[in-house]
Amino acid sequence: MVKNTLQLCLLWEPLSSLVDRLGAFASTALLLVISWSLSVIFWPTERPNAPVAGYRSMFEPSFLLKARFIRNANKIIGDAYKTMRDRPFVVRRYDLDFVVLPVKYLEEIRLISYKKLSSRGAQVGNLVPDWNGLDGVVNSNLHVEAVRRHLNPDLYKYVDYGYNELAHGWADEVPRTDDWSLTNIEEVMRRLMARITAKIFMGDTASRDPSWINISVGFSVDLFESSFGIKMFPPWTYPFIVWLIPARYRVRRQLAATRQMVDKLLQRLNDAQARRRQGETIDEEDTLLNWMVENGKPWENTVPQMAARLCVLAMASIHTTAATLANVVYELCAHPEWIPVLQEEIDTIAQDLGKPDDNLASEGSTSKQWCERLEKLDSFIMESQRHNPVMILNPQRLATEPIMLSGGVYIPAGTRLAFANHEHHMDPRTHPDPAVFDPLRSYRKRHAAADQRHLHLADQTHPSALSFGYGNQACAGRHFAVAVMKLIMARMLYEFDFRFPEGQGMPENRYVDENVYKDLGARVEMKRRARG
DSSP states (O other): OHHHHHHHHHHHHHHHHHHHTSOHHHHHHHHHHHHHHHHHHHOOOOOOSSOBOOOSSTTOOHHHHHHHHHHHHHHHHHHHHHHHTTSOEEEEOSSOEEEEEOGGGHHHHHTSOTTTEEHHHHHHHTTOGGGTTOHHHHTOOHHHHHIIIIIGGGHHHHHHHHHHHGGGTHHHHSOOOSSOEEEOHHHHHHHHHHHHHHHHHTOHHHHTOHHHHHHHHHHHHHHHHHHHHHHTSOGGGHHHHGGGOHHHHHHHHHHHHHHHHHHHHHHHHHHHHHHHHTTOOOOOOOOHHHHHHHHSOTTTTSHHHHHHHHHHHHHHHHHHHHHHHHHHHHHHHHSGGGHHHHHHHHHHHHHHHOOOSSOGGGGTOOHHHHHHHOHHHHHHHHHHHHHSOSBSSOSEEEESSOEEEGGGEEEOTTOEEEEOHHHHHTOTTTSSSTTSOOTTHHHHHHHSSGGGTTSSOTTOOBTTBOTTOOGGGSOTTHHHHHHHHHHHHHHHHHHEEEEOOTTOOSOOEEEETTEEEEOTTOOEEEEEOOOO
C-alpha cells in the first residue's frame, strides 16, 4: 500500500500541471481514465464467476463501459436480460460491479441472513456515507427499527396525524385555480410529503418550519448529486475528490442546520423526561424521534447521529414517494379516460365517509377506512410503478462475506447483488401483455376469487411486484408510503382535473446509473373540478 501511494505521488505533480491546461470536461475525463487505470494495476479485485454485460467488443476499455452505464444503464441491463435472463450477469458501475440475478434466486436470497446479505448495507452504501457526514447511519439500524416497531404497528394513527397536518399546508403548496394552471407536480408532491413526514418524525416544530421543509426537500437532491459525483471515481481517490464536489458542501450545510434543530428538540425531550421522573404529567407529541431517543444507545442519541438519521429518513420517505405520485399524475394525463373512473370511486366513498379534505376526523372518518376502499386507485398506483420504476436494479443486497449460490454462482465478499426489476415486470412471463398500461390489472386479480381480496396490493411484496424490494428486508416504510399516496391522490382527484400542456406527452425517463427520473422540464396543467 505504501509503495502504491508513493508511485501515485510521483505522478501527481506533472499530472496537475497538465490538468490546469485542459478544460473541465477534458480534465474530468483524464482523471477518470488515469484513476481507473491505476486502480486496475494496483488494486485488483476478486470477481464473481458470471459474464460481464454491455461490452461492444473485446477491445472496449472497462472505463468506457462504466461511462456508458451512467446514461444507458437501461439499455445495458435490458439487452443482457433478453440474452441472459435465466442466468446471472455482471453490470459495471464506476464504483463497483453488480451481479444481476435471475428472479429464480429471489427465495434463495430471501433466506440468507441479513448479516451475510444486507439490504441496508447496499442502500446506505449508495450514499457514500463516510464522505457525506452519514457514517453513523451505517452502524445503526435505529431509524429502520423505529419504522418497523413503532410506526407500522400503529400505522393508521400516524397516517391520520400526517394527513391532518396537510390542513396547515395544502393551500400553500397546491395551486387553487378555476383555470388551467401550469404546475410542477413533482415539486408539489415533494413539499406535501415533507410536511407529512416532518409531523411524524419530529412533530409540529418541524412540520410548520419552512426552513426544515426546504432542507428535507433539498437534501435528497443534493445528497444524490454528491454521492454520484464521488462514486464516479475509485474509492481510493475519495479523500481527494470529495473536496471538488459542490453538492457535498450543500449537504454539509443542511446537516449543520439540522443539528441545530435537533439540539433544541433533544433538550426539550430531555427536559420532559426529567420532569416526568419528578412526577409531572407531560403532554408530548408522539414522534419517531421520541421513540428513537427512548430506545437508542447513548452514542446513537448524540445530536450529530440523530440529525443524520432524520435527514436520511426524510430523504427515503420524500424522494421516491413524491416521484411515484408524480408518475401517477403523468399516467392519468397520458390516459385521461381513467380520470373519471378513479373520481367516481373517490366520489362514492366521499358520499359515505365525507370529503377527503383538511381533516378526515371532522367528517367522522379515518384514513384506514379510506385506504381500504380505494381499490381501483391502489391498482392504478401498482400499474404506474410497474411502468415507471424509480430504480431498475431492485432489490439490492451487499455481500458481507463470500457466498456460493445454487448452480455454482460464486459471490465474493463486497459484491453488490441485484435483480432487474423493471425488465422482470415487463416480461410476458411475469405479466400478460406487459407493454399495455392496464390500471385494473391488480384489481381484477383481487376480485377473481374470495381468497385473493387481501392480496395484490401496492404495499405488498411479491415475486411479480418488486418495487419495494422483497422478503424481510423489503422497504420498512412501504405501508406508510402507500397509505399516504392513496390519500393525497384521493384528495387531488376529488378537487382537481389534470391534463398535459398542449404539445407535451408522457415525460421521458432519464437515467443516472440504475436510478430513474422524469424529464425535469415536465409539467402538468390542473384546475378545480367543475361540480354541478
